Amino acid sequence: MDPNHELELEDLELFQRNVSDRFADLLDHPGDGGLLSISWLRKLVDAFLCCEAEFKAVLIMGREPTQLTKPPLDRLMPELLDRAVKALDICNAVSAGVESVRHCQRLAEITVAALENQNPIGDGQVKRARKALGALVASLEEKDHGGSHYKTPERSWSFGRRGATAAVKDRPTATFRSLSMIVGKNWSAAKQIHAMWANLVAPRGAELNGLALPVYIMNVVMVFVMWALVAAVPCQDRVGLPLHIQIPRQFAWAHSLNGLQEKIGEEWKKKEKKGSAGLLEEMQKMEKLSQGLIEFADGFQFPVEEEGKLEEVAAQVKEMAEVCRRMDEGLVPLQQQIRDVFHQAVRSRSEMMELLEHAGKISQPMM
Amino acid sequence: MEIVNRFSRLASSLNEFRSDPDHAHLVNRIGSIHQRAMSYLEDEFGFLLQEHTNQQPVQEPDSAGKSSSAKAAETGEEGSPLPESQSKPEEEKESPYPGYSEETVTNLSNIASQMIAGGYESECCQVYMIVRRHALDETLIQSGFEKISIDDVQKMAWENLEREIPIMTSIIKECASVHFPKEHKLVHSVFSNYPSLSISLFSNLSRGILIQFLNFAEGVAMSKRSTEKLFKFLDMYETLRGLYPEESESELKTEATTVKGRIGEAAINIFSDLEHSIKNDHGKTPVPGGAVHPLTRYTMNYLKYAFEYKSTLENVFRDHSKIERADSTSRPRFEGDSNQAGGGGDQDNNQSPFAGQLARIMDFLDQNLESKSQLYRDVSLCCIFMMNNGRYILQKIKSSPEIHCVMGDPWCRRKSSDLRNYHKGYQRETWSKLLGCLAQEGVQVHGKVSKTVLKERFKNFNIMFDEIHRTQSQWVVSDEQLQSELRVSIAAVVIPAYRAFLGRFSQYFTPGRQYEKYVKYQAEDIENCVEELFEGNASSIARRR
Numbered sequence: 001m002d003p004n005h006e007l008e009l010e011d012l013e014l015f016q017r018n019v020s021d022r023f024a025d026l027l028d029h030p031g032d033g034g035l036l037s038i039s040w041l042r043k044l045v046d047a048f049l050c051c052e053a054e055f056k057a058v059l060i061m062g063r064e065p066t067q068l069t070k071p072p073l074d075r076l077m078p079e080l081l082d083r084a085v086k087a088l089d090i091c092n093a094v095s096a097g098v099e100s101v102r103h104c105q106r107l108a109e110i111t112v113a114a115l116e117n118q119n120p121i122g123d124g125q126v127k128r129a130r131k132a133l134g135a136l137v138a139s140l141e142e143k144d145h146g147g148s149h150y151k152t153p154e155r156s157w158s159f160g161r162r163g164a165t166a167a168v169k170d171r172p173t174a175t176f177r178s179l180s181m182i183v184g185k186n187w188s189a190a191k192q193i194h195a196m197w198a199n200l201v202a203p204r205g206a207e208l209n210g211l212a213l214p215v216y217i218m219n220v221v222m223v224f225v226m227w228a229l230v231a232a233v234p235c236q237d238r239v240g241l242p243l244h245i246q247i248p249r250q251f252a253w254a255h256s257l258n259g260l261q262e263k264i265g266e267e268w269k270k271k272e273k274k275g276s277a278g279l280l281e282e283m284q285k286m287e288k289l290s291q292g293l294i295e296f297a298d299g300f301q302f303p304v305e306e307e308g309k310l311e312e313v314a315a316q317v318k319e320m321a322e323v324c325r326r327m328d329e330g331l332v333p334l335q336q337q338i339r340d341v342f343h344q345a346v347r348s349r350s351e352m353m354e355l356l357e358h359a360g361k362i363s364q365p366m367m
Numbered sequence: 368m369e370i371v372n373r374f375s376r377l378a379s380s381l382n383e384f385r386s387d388p389d390h391a392h393l394v395n396r397i398g399s400i401h402q403r404a405m406s407y408l409e410d411e412f413g414f415l416l417q418e419h420t421n422q423q424p425v426q427e428p429d430s431a432g433k434s435s436s437a438k439a440a441e442t443g444e445e446g447s448p449l450p451e452s453q454s455k456p457e458e459e460k461e462s463p464y465p466g467y468s469e470e471t472v473t474n475l476s477n478i479a480s481q482m483i484a485g486g487y488e489s490e491c492c493q494v495y496m497i498v499r500r501h502a503l504d505e506t507l508i509q510s511g512f513e514k515i516s517i518d519d520v521q522k523m524a525w526e527n528l529e530r531e532i533p534i535m536t537s538i539i540k541e542c543a544s545v546h547f548p549k550e551h552k553l554v555h556s557v558f559s560n561y562p563s564l565s566i567s568l569f570s571n572l573s574r575g576i577l578i579q580f581l582n583f584a585e586g587v588a589m590s591k592r593s594t595e596k597l598f599k600f601l602d603m604y605e606t607l608r609g610l611y612p613e614e615s616e617s618e619l620k621t622e623a624t625t626v627k628g629r630i631g632e633a634a635i636n637i638f639s640d641l642e643h644s645i646k647n648d649h650g651k652t653p654v655p656g657g658a659v660h661p662l663t664r665y666t667m668n669y670l671k672y673a674f675e676y677k678s679t680l681e682n683v684f685r686d687h688s689k690i691e692r693a694d695s696t697s698r699p700r701f702e703g704d705s706n707q708a709g710g711g712g713d714q715d716n717n718q719s720p721f722a723g724q725l726a727r728i729m730d731f732l733d734q735n736l737e738s739k740s741q742l743y744r745d746v747s748l749c750c751i752f753m754m755n756n757g758r759y760i761l762q763k764i765k766s767s768p769e770i771h772c773v774m775g776d777p778w779c780r781r782k783s784s785d786l787r788n789y790h791k792g793y794q795r796e797t798w799s800k801l802l803g804c805l806a807q808e809g810v811q812v813h814g815k816v817s818k819t820v821l822k823e824r825f826k827n828f829n830i831m832f833d834e835i836h837r838t839q840s841q842w843v844v845s846d847e848q849l850q851s852e853l854r855v856s857i858a859a860v861v862i863p864a865y866r867a868f869l870g871r872f873s874q875y876f877t878p879g880r881q882y883e884k885y886v887k888y889q890a891e892d893i894e895n896c897v898e899e900l901f902e903g904n905a906s907s908i909a910r911r912r
Contacts, residue, residue: 085517085518085521085589086518088517088518088585089516089517089518092517092582103493106489106493107493109489110489110490113486113489120391120395122394122395122398122399123395123396123398123399123402124395124397124398124399124400124401124402124403125398125402127399127402127403127406128402128405128406128487131406132490178500178501178504178575179504179507179508179512179514179575179579180575180576180578180579182514183514183516184514184515184516184518184519185513185514185515187516187518187519192518302392302395303391303392303395339622343625346585346589346629349589350589350629
């Protein structure tokens with residue numbers, strides 16, 4: 001075997017192994033927050049950036065560009081680049097989703113500020129917390145933005161003046177919907193994932209020896225990461241997110257990916273309901289805690305006598321504070337990472353297109 | 368807004384009592400009132416902020432609200448109507464605020480201060496962000512803003528995207544020049560005592576809008592290149608260049624710079640594609656009649672349009688040119704590289720990258736035309752073709768001072784001299800043999816005029832001239848000045864020679880049949896025929912201009 005070819009095979013194997021290792025790490029060591037927590041998502045996005053960079057190296061370094069235009073790559077490359085475009089929109093949708101999570105964070109922080117370290121807890125604090133919690137729950141409930149048609153962000157809220165004598169919790173609360181939440185008319189995250197997954201066919205037979213395999217791997221990684229992000233973070237139209245994006249078992253590197261996919265799929269079935277706020281671990285916690293605190297607030301009468309009750313509430317508030325802290329620490333860096341993915345994808349795509357164009361010129365005979 | 372002030376003072380004095388732990392119920396009561404006051408303020412804040420969207424000025428009479436409001440402070444109940452700040456629509460036009468009166472803004476500012484002092488900064492900011500964001504969104508939508516995914520941008524037909532781009536660029540320009548300054552002023556006025564808060568609020572608002580435009584620009588930059596897209600790309604480039612969001616994070620400036628760079632590079636590639644399409648134009652069909660080739664027309668007209676964007680193109684080339692990787696024959700040159708084809712020592716060493724690219728395009732056009740001229744078997748037609756095209760190019764360049772300036776006088780002089788050479792070449796090819804027939808030497812043999820030679824001469828002249836007339840009347844010279852120059856130069860040489868020859872030797876023919884057989888043309892006839900040269904036949908006339 002000629003030394004160049006041997007080196008190539010080594011590179012391909014290394015690439016496969018790295019992919020396998022990274023996702024095994026994500027599966028087996030999900031970290032502090034657990035699966036689908038902010039820190040886990042950050043690890044996931046990081047893994048994607050690394051895989052992508054390695055993939056590009058495998059594809060481009062020391063290769064004749066004309067290799068990229070021979071079958072089956074002549075079909076696979078344009079498909080990959082098309083998936084990359086869809087991934088860009090998903091990045092933007094997820095980024096906007098993270099922004100709305102930050103909005104929830106701020107509401108939760110108000111709640112925490114109102115109830116934390118208050119000795120004793122008074123009516124004022126509880127009412128303040130209740131108002132914020134009401135807005136928070138309303139926000140969580142209408143997370144699934146849009147869907148079939150894009151409407152102007154209607155005034156589904158208003159700040160009632162002295163006329164509105166309704167009780168605090170019935171007053172319509174301002175929502176966070178804005179233009180930036182929409183990626184485009186009729187755009188649907190679920191449909192895009194579906195489209196990305198469709199036509200993704202594993203290479204067989206002789207194709208396994210060439211570049212078709214790393215291209216397939218990169219495709220799979222891309223779709224998986226986008227899928228996981230959409231499952232975790234609220235964005236435009238996640239209804240109908242496909243759950244069966246399984247990779248054929250014969251591929252060893254796919255083992256952890258499949259494992260993760262199963263786990264996330266289960267979470268989706270268990271916890272996702274219409275209009276839910278996404279599987280993000282911290283959001284799920286926040287939702288649960290909110291329900292608990294709302295119950296407390298609604299049943300509140302000054303002063304609170306039972307010790308147990310006080311302790312319970314204090315514990316919930318502490319947990320809420322911890323969730324907020326995690327969000328505060330991790331959301332902005334996560335957004336930055338997603339933006340990095342966006343830019344890296346744009347750059348890689350344009351580099352690959354240039355390469356393909358150049359290869360096309362070389363192989364095109366002059367008339 | 369005395370009521371608000373009263374509330375505020377009440378709230379502030381209440382604050383002092385809060386930390387007293389011995390009077391639990393009293394403290395609780397006070398806390399409850401405080402919350403209600405803050406809640407009221409929050410609603411009032413939101414309501415005032417929303418006021419801008421009301422088209423009709425709402426006017427309510429002053430009511431006896433003062434006493435009932437004082438009671439409201441204690442019981443937390445919403446009391447009777449309060450005097451409203453009136454929004455005056457006509458003020459909106461001159462107002463530095465996006466639809467608020469000075470009075471409203473002052474009130475907002477008071478409320479904000481009280482809320483923040485009362486520990487309700489978060490609520491205050493939330494309300495502000497939500498209302499202003501919605502307001503900005505509505506403004507955008509009214510201006511025709513439409514959200515298009517990057518995927519859709521790639522799939523859009525160019526004619527649709529072409530319509531969308533100017534809408535987007537004008538919206539973002541409006542934002543930068545009108546809406547953002549107003550927002551800036553508003554936020555700094557409302558939160559006048561809290562500058563860092565103002566900065567972060569404004570930053571969030573403007574970022575939300577700008578990032579949408581930047582994403583759109585990215586989508587456009589990624590789209591398939593084609594020459595007609597150049598000008599819209601340059602429009603976007605200019606828009607991005609002019610965007611300097613006040614007080615926005617440096618991250619946003621970096622984003623804007625990045626996408627501006629991508630558009631710039633795409634524009635360069637599109638422009639350079641012109642070079643490639645010229646090089647690869649290997650059409651084997653010669654243009655009938657040696658007329659101006661469509662490639663020449665297309666290229667020159669394209670350049671003429673391109674020069675309306677001259678300064679943008681200069682900027683783009685200066686900032687975003689890079690050495691292309693593998694294709695060495697189309698390397699964009701850097702400043703200082705004076706190895707220009709055909710330029711030699713004339714070229715200014717400080718030629719800009721754009722000028723360099725332009726020079727290369729012209730060079731390739733010349734080369735291409737030269738090879739196309741070889742498709743004509745007739746050397747004369749070859750010269751006419753080169754003259755036509757050269758003339759067209761030169762005229763277009765001279766008609767635009769900017770292009771003329773960039774190409775430079777030396778280039779123009781060289782082009783003119785090339786044209787003169789082709790002219791001479793043409794004359795030689797077509798007319799020298801003909802003139803040979805009219806040479807006075809050789810007619811006499813042994814001192815006597817040989818009638819045989821004469822007959823031969825006239826016969827040949829007639830045949831040749833007929834042929835020339837027949838063929839070259841169908842050739843096209845569309846530039847009127849060139850056409851007349853050619854005719855004049857032909858006439859100036861041929862007619863006197865013919866006249867002289869005729870004058871000297873026509874007498875040797877017996878008048879009548881012999882004369883008429885050999886002397887087909889009088890001088891005026893020749894003149895008329897020359898005037899018919901380069902008229903072009905029906906199909907080549909249709910192609911003129």
